[in-house]
Amino acid sequence: MDERNSSNVVELRNVTVKFDDDIILDNLSLAIKDKEFVTLLGPSGCGKTTTLRLIAGFLEPNSGEIIFDGVDVKNVPAHKRNVNTIFQRYALFPNYNVHDNIAFGLKVAKVPKDEIERRVAEMIELVNLKGFEKRPVQKLSGGQQQRVAIARAAINNPKVLLLDEPLAALDAKLRKDMQNELKAMQRRLGITFVFVTHDQEEALSMSDTVVVMDGGKIQQIGSPVDIYNEPKNAFVADFIGESNIIDGVMIKDRLVKFHNRKLECVDEGFEPFEPVDVVIRPEDVDIVHPDNALICGTVTSVTFKGVHYEIIIDVDGFKWMVQTTDESFVGDRVGLYIEPDAIHIMKKSEYSGTMGDYSYFSDEMEEISNPDAAIDAEDEDEKID
Amino acid sequence: MKKSTNALLNAPYAVWSAIFVVVPLFIVVVYAFTDAEGHFSFDSILALKDYGHNFLISLLYSLVATVITLIIAYPFAYALSKTNEKTQRIQMMLVMLPMWMNLLIRTYSWMNILDRNGIINQLLMTLGLKPATFLGTPGAVIFGMVYNYLPYMILPIYTVMAKMDNSLVEAARDLGCNGFNVWRRLILPLSMPGVISGITMVFVPSVSTFYISQKLGNGKIMLIGDTIERQMQTLNNYNLGAALSLVLMVLILVSMFIMNRFADNSGEGGLVA
Structure with a gap:
């Protein structure tokens, strides 16, 4: 101003x-x-x-x-x-x-x-x-x-x-x-x-x-x-647009560990080994061949949205949302590539762990067929809302 | 198809009003313009000139009663609409409660209360005061009208007030209105349909009442209703009774027409169109 x-x-x-x-x-x-x-x-x-x-x-x-x-x-x-x-x-x-x-x-x-x-x-x-x-x-x-x-x-x-x-x-x-x-x-x-x-x-x-x-x-x-x-906490990251919010640890300045892999990032000023929330926007993830990637997962759902595909990828039980123009198919094994400046690190807050996992997307079929699962999934939804 | 459905839905009322409204009205007109033998005659109509006084005091009494009712009902309805829902329900119950009893019984009760030896005078005497005469005074008759018809004024005004969106009031305040201006520029115009309905519903029965004036007026105050009743019941002069009724009807129609001219400018929401 x-x-x-x-x-x-x-x-x-x-x-x-x-x-x-x-x-x-x-x-x-x-x-x-x-x-x-x-x-x-x-x-x-x-x-x-x-x-x-x-x-x-x-x-x-x-x-x-x-x-x-x-x-x-x-x-x-x-x-x-x-x-x-x-x-x-x-x-x-x-x-x-x-x-x-x-x-x-x-x-x-x-x-x-x-x-x-x-x-x-x-x-x-x-x-x-x-x-x-x-x-x-x-x-x-x-x-x-x-x-x-x-x-x-x-x-x-x-x-x-x-x-x-x-x-x-x-x-x-x-x-x-x-x-x-x-x-x-x-x-x-x-x-x-x-x-x-x-x-x-x-x-x-x-x-x-x-x-x-x-x-x-x-x-x-x-x-x-x-x-x-630069959302300040998991609530802001989740409320404004779509976000993958992953539990991570800041090893040192510009190096963060999540999904058991160490990745370069651009954030600094955290304590060594401070637990953090890692935010990655769905449009900042590139799908690459699994051989060329640190993080790999399995495609569990693909939705065509017009401008892009919305793909849910299961990585060690955490469901990522990725928006990409490249088509994938359910069951594909894919690699995720993230540029260092696409990784945003946030301090832990009261909202940590309550949002930013897209599990409920692919559980939808189960919800329909399994009444108990449906109740669980609704609870999940409430937390996310 | 819709038209025929509507006609079908209307049919019971059409039959009802034909039998119980149109035909009786026609009979009244016939009686008014005939003599005792059933020949066409203006006698009854010409005789009306002797009853101008009764029409006048009827109009006067019912006007005064209507104004007093309005003065009591309007602020009450407004204040009530501002309270919480539970209070509103209870208060409206209390307003309606007297209407569960017959008009005759209520009026008889008041005769007892206002009587020379009634509760009020006994109270006055125990306080060492002289007993007062209530029955037979214009005050008692007007009081009877106000007491009996007050709910009919409160109800329509309260209905429009309760319906009023509070954000309208906030908008008026937001645009610079103080409390009085909110009322004058917003609440008053929006509550007019209720006021018009209320006035109609109090004025019409007041102007044609005979029972209240007979009992609380001790028979000393002859309103037009009393005059009609006397012609019909006591003197068996159906022709003059019918003529008087006809004039009263025209009078009420004219009043309602004037009232509705006011209502035209104030939108919808009242009970009487």
Whole structure:
């Protein structure tokens, strides 16, 4: 980030939220920079929506501070905060038409009538809803309602726009279009977007900064590229894209041992013989002839995905996922080749050993035919989810 | 095919309403425009001019009762819709509970309570105060209307309030509304269909009641319902009774038409279309 953008527009400091005895947010601190597109990413129940509601002012933290532009907003109610929200189901006012929904905030703020008309017309132009002004909002399609929701929030010139899974209700194709449109709109408006989603692809393709959350805690903050290439722990590695996460030991700097083989890598700074999690992305593995490889295994399943094949390979009981354009066949004995810089080493965490093994893929047939196996496999699934 | 299915589903109601609504209405019209011998006559219609006063006080009493009911029911329904589900269920039960008893029994009970020697006056006397007259006063009649018809106001308003998505309220706050503005710009317009239904469901039975006014009014307050009952039951003047009923019906239709003009602008959700 360059100097100009370095000021924090919103800051959460040591924020804790509890519902009864459930800890929803656990001593969370987060700084959001001006004009940034920040995504809060995590599975349901991770606290991402709660974080958004704290910023909006719909919820008070049990402890900790929320700071806007350096000022604590503890006693500032939602209607006086310079933020606006786009709700998951849009929450458009059914008693007003498109024009009046968009004009709502300005009318409440008692902006002069001619200025309201001018700004509403501008907004309607911006979100491509010309000709729909007099339509009741219930008569609009999902995508159009989405645009009204954006216009209704953005017209108030908020410093921060909060978006609570705004694309979740749209079908896949429209969602893709809206992703691009939202990103473009964020640049055009020049304001901060805080975007909540559980869709990792959405997060990676839209954000400047991704905040990965789980269990009321931030697991990692970083650019999409950092989050993908340098995940901090097994949770992040597994949640963002596909990952093979293997138990390993760091022999010394740049040398890691897993599957009982020593491989070169590029990571350093670990203790000698420190146990670690080794992450290797499925697309970073090359299938080679077994004679030329340190690690060998047996192909247990092959799925054609269009762009590539998704191959599950059993290596000493651990199932690898490999994405490759070369076709293999079930039962083939193959070698795995991994470039040193494709090996990413992570410190052990509470998530170690719970994810990153693709065993459940090839057990699927057994599940169908064996009821006990099915139960086991479901348990496995839950751990991985 | 769908059309014929619909027609079939509608058939029982069509037969019902033909026998029990259309035909009786027709008979009322016939009676209103005939004399005792069954000849066509305007006598009953012309005689109506002597009863203008009864129509007027009926309208006045039921309007006052409706307004009071609304003032009590609206905040209650709103507050109730904000409580947790269990409280809502229990409270709604309590609201409906009196309706499990017959209107006559409830009204008789109030006669006893409000009587010269009733519970309230006994209480006043033990406190060393002079007993008050309740029965026979306009207050008692209006009280009876409010008491009996309050659930019909609470129910439709509560229904629209409970249905209201809380994210709409949050959206309004998010867009700068303080508590009052949230109510004025969002909750009030969205609850209008319930209010309209409630008003209709309280006003219509109030304006045509005769029992409440007879018992709690001690027969001193002649509402239009009492007048019709007297013509029909006591004086056996079915023609004048029918004429009075006809006018009352027109009056109610006009009121409902005016109410629905308001409802047109406030979307859907009420019980009466």
